[in-house]
Amino acid sequence: MSIQIQRGKAITVDRRTRKTPMGQGLLRGLGVIWKHWSASFQKNDSYKKIQGTFTIEYPEERRQLPEAYRNMPILLYDEQSGHEFCTSCFQCERICPPQVIHMTQAKDPATGKPVPAVESFEIEYDACMSCGLCAEVCPFEAIKMDHTFELSTHDHPSLTVDKTALNRPTTYYAQIAPRMWEEVKENAYKKLAANMKRRSDLIGIAPQMQEQLREQLARAPQAEPAPEAVASASTTADDKAARLAAIRAANAAKRANSENGQAAQGDATQSADDKAARLAAIRAANAAKRAAQQAQASEAPETAPSESASPADDKAARLAAIRAANAAKRAAQQAQASEAPETAASESTSPADEKAARLAAIRAANAAKRAAAAAEKGQEE
Amino acid sequence: MLSTDELQINIGPQHPSTHGVFRLLTRLEGETIIELTPVFGYLHRNHEQLGEANSYLQNMPFTDRLDYFNSMANNHAYALAVEKLAGIEVPERAEYIRVIMVELTRILNHAGAIGFLFNDMGAWQTQLAFSMREREKILDLFEMVSGARMMCNYFRFGGVVRDLPPEFLPALQDLLEAMPAFIDELERLLSENEILLARTQNIGILPKELAISYSVTGPMLRASGIPYDIRKAEPYSIYDRFDFDIPIGSVGDVYDRFLVRIEEMRQSRRILLQALEQLPDATGSHINPKARQNVRPPVGDAYTRIESPKGELGFYLVSDGSTKPYRYKIRAPSFINLTPLGDLCRGHKIADVVVILGSIDIVLGEVDR
Numbered sequence: 001m002s003i004q005i006q007r008g009k010a011i012t013v014d015r016r017t018r019k020t021p022m023g024q025g026l027l028r029g030l031g032v033i034w035k036h037w038s039a040s041f042q043k044n045d046s047y048k049k050i051q052g053t054f055t056i057e058y059p060e061e062r063r064q065l066p067e068a069y070r071n072m073p074i075l076l077y078d079e080q081s082g083h084e085f086c087t088s089c090f091q092c093e094r095i096c097p098p099q100v101i102h103m104t105q106a107k108d109p110a111t112g113k114p115v116p117a118v119e120s121f122e123i124e125y126d127a128c129m130s131c132g133l134c135a136e137v138c139p140f141e142a143i144k145m146d147h148t149f150e151l152s153t154h155d156h157p158s159l160t161v162d163k164t165a166l167n168r169p170t171t172y173y174a175q176i177a178p179r180m181w182e183e184v185k186e187n188a189y190k191k192l193a194a195n196m197k198r199r200s201d202l203i204g205i206a207p208q209m210q211e212q213l214r215e216q217l218a219r220a221p222q223a224e225p226a227p228e229a230v231a232s233a234s235t236t237a238d239d240k241a242a243r244l245a246a247i248r249a250a251n252a253a254k255r256a257n258s259e260n261g262q263a264a265q266g267d268a269t270q271s272a273d274d275k276a277a278r279l280a281a282i283r284a285a286n287a288a289k290r291a292a293q294q295a296q297a298s299e300a301p302e303t304a305p306s307e308s309a310s311p312a313d314d315k316a317a318r319l320a321a322i323r324a325a326n327a328a329k330r331a332a333q334q335a336q337a338s339e340a341p342e343t344a345a346s347e348s349t350s351p352a353d354e355k356a357a358r359l360a361a362i363r364a365a366n367a368a369k370r371a372a373a374a375a376e377k378g379q380e381e
Numbered sequence: 382m383l384s385t386d387e388l389q390i391n392i393g394p395q396h397p398s399t400h401g402v403f404r405l406l407t408r409l410e411g412e413t414i415i416e417l418t419p420v421f422g423y424l425h426r427n428h429e430q431l432g433e434a435n436s437y438l439q440n441m442p443f444t445d446r447l448d449y450f451n452s453m454a455n456n457h458a459y460a461l462a463v464e465k466l467a468g469i470e471v472p473e474r475a476e477y478i479r480v481i482m483v484e485l486t487r488i489l490n491h492a493g494a495i496g497f498l499f500n501d502m503g504a505w506q507t508q509l510a511f512s513m514r515e516r517e518k519i520l521d522l523f524e525m526v527s528g529a530r531m532m533c534n535y536f537r538f539g540g541v542v543r544d545l546p547p548e549f550l551p552a553l554q555d556l557l558e559a560m561p562a563f564i565d566e567l568e569r570l571l572s573e574n575e576i577l578l579a580r581t582q583n584i585g586i587l588p589k590e591l592a593i594s595y596s597v598t599g600p601m602l603r604a605s606g607i608p609y610d611i612r613k614a615e616p617y618s619i620y621d622r623f624d625f626d627i628p629i630g631s632v633g634d635v636y637d638r639f640l641v642r643i644e645e646m647r648q649s650r651r652i653l654l655q656a657l658e659q660l661p662d663a664t665g666s667h668i669n670p671k672a673r674q675n676v677r678p679p680v681g682d683a684y685t686r687i688e689s690p691k692g693e694l695g696f697y698l699v700s701d702g703s704t705k706p707y708r709y710k711i712r713a714p715s716f717i718n719l720t721p722l723g724d725l726c727r728g729h730k731i732a733d734v735v736v737i738l739g740s741i742d743i744v745l746g747e748v749d750r
Binding site for chain 1: 435436438439440441442443445507511514515517518524525526527528529532534542543546552555556558559562563566569570571572573574575576577578582606608613616621623624625626627628629630631632636637640641643644674
């Protein structure tokens with residue numbers, strides 16, 4: 001048998017058939033072990049050394065992970081504007097080999113058209129195989145691989161994580177992978193700037209940033225706000241949630257206003273609805289304002305004696321204010337909904353609609369009252 | 382004279398010395414094996430069928446999980462198959478990076494295989510710890526380039542995911558500097574050890590003819606004395622640019638397989654040194670910029686094979702022109718090298734079975750797929 005081998009030859013390995021005195025091979029092996037044992041008191045810190053301790057006392061000591069290290073996918077948002085890079089293009093969902101990424105696209109509430117932003121984003125961490133393909137295919141640099149690896153938990157369902165848990169600011173990613181971020185940064189921001197133009201209101205804002213952003217919005221002078229909104233927005237209360245609720249209520253009222261205006265104008269019942277909605281909104285705004293004042297009042301004395309009680313009160317007041325705002329919005333929507341059939345001249349349905357709107361308004365007012373009471377209670381405590 | 386009966390013993394499916402969930406059905410006469418039937422399939426994961434449901438790129442991370450010791454080699458074989466099917470060219474630099482990764486994998490695999498072989502023999506942990514130390518260094522390098530230690534998922538059609546980071550090459554130089562000391566020490570520690578000689582010499586002899594008829598490949602075939610290496614016989618990638626020798630054995634027993642693996646580590650180091658020397662002159666980047674990852678190859682089929690550390694690893698793909706392979710078949714070296722186990726063990730003592738199995742160097746992830 002002859003086999004031609006290019007650039008090399010076949011070499012027969014040496015089987016060491018020479019006779020050595022019995023036991024010498026064993027002793028030689030023991031010598032190697034002895035050398036390693038005596039060197040094991042030193043640390044092996046270089047690839048050039050083959051002796052010494054090379055283990056790491058893990059929980060106390062940690063390796064410096066390389067930049068490219070990948071564990072689980074995360075989403076990035078820009079902490080300046082609060083906008084998420086993700087535009088829900090579904091590339092990662094499609095490529096994911098174990099199919100663990102699920103997302104829905106955000107829609108403009110006014111027009112119903114899709115917006116380049118993600119509404120919900122879910123990854124099943126428990127089934128993710130950390131292959132990194134999602135981060136690779138993402139054209140907007142929105143999905144990246146995290147370095148955190150200590151994810152074990154007894155609570156299995158908690159490993160299905162949503163957008164709030166996935167979001168990380170770009171500063172975080174720049175910290176774990178500075179070079180890799182530097183490479184793609186410019187491109188990422190360019191694309192984000194283009195997408196931000198197509199997003200309205202709070203769509204595409206990271207949940208972590210929404211509150212902060214609303215506060216900024218509230219502080220900025222508004223272009224053409226409804227009168228009640230100005231009143232509530234200009235309150236100096238530093239309880240941002242209350243303020244937020246007020247803005248929401250005002251917005252709802254505004255929306256109710258404008259929509260009503262567009263609808264058939266001469267209709268008698270329409271104006272009634274309009275009035276009801278507006279009233280509800282005003283009431284809600286007032287309630288929110290009250291809640292804010294209460295919260296402020298309750299906070300003032302408490303900051304000095306009992307610091308621990310204040311966050312709870314604050315929370316309750318905030319919650320109530322938000323509820324009130326929601327109720328007001330609902331009322332506005334009811335009013336809006338009732339208009340649609342009315343423009344088609346079906347008078348019979350209008351009283352019912354009107355009733356519903358009024359009911360909603362009352363509910364909103366009640367909610368606001370409750371909020372005020374809660375705040376008061378908090379103050380007493 | 383006492384009359385004795387034959388005894389049937391089931392080793393496995395879960396036995397600490399077998400390399401995974403694997404069952405050996407043995408018939409014994411005293412302690413001597415009369416018949417041994419390997420039974421596998423406990424780790425079947427429907428890999429090939431799954432490959433037909435996935436797109437071409439989606440299969441890449443799954444190939445990591447075949448032979449989880451050699452994810453880079455598996456990636457290489459699969460990438461070559463898709464590139465052949467779709468006619469994608471690979472830049473020179475990418476080829477060098479690929480060769481570096483696959484040769485590192487070979488060193489890693491052989492160091493591990495020797496470590497586990499001696500673990501099976503009863504030399505608990507001593508040798509394995511030394512092997513693991515070197516293996517961990519190589520895994521550090523893999524993590525640096527690919528982001529993962531074992532499931533690298535580093536290769537792409539037309540190249541590799543990302544270029545080598547600047548700290549990679551100095552680390553590799555250091556590693557290669559320490560390599561001869563490690564390999565020599567391995568030999569000094571083991572190859573003249575009387576216990577080892579007694580346990581491995583003339584145990585589990587695989588004659589040339591039998592090896593060929595079982596289509597055994599890799600170090601096992603070479604230990605039987607046949608200088609067959611796909612890197613030489615049918616050079617793929619850029620293996621025709623390197624000087625290296627093929628170590629062969631003369632007897633074909635467990636000891637020869639052990640020595641062949643040690644020598645192959647030296648030859649891999651030679652290839653790595655040459656690749657490092659030639660890498661700066663290589664043209665192109667780490668990936669072909671024209672290569673699309675969501676490939677849609679023309680109708681046809683392709684078979685590519687590489688010399689993976691365990692033997693011939695082949696991927697057979699049939700395309701029907703869609704984004705998913707119509708047929709996805711793997712020729713797994715572990716699986717085919719395992720088939721002569723019954724012949725190897727016949728006539729030996731039951732204690733030798735585990736040593737012979739260890740010398741074949743199987744990974745059940747690849748055997749069962």
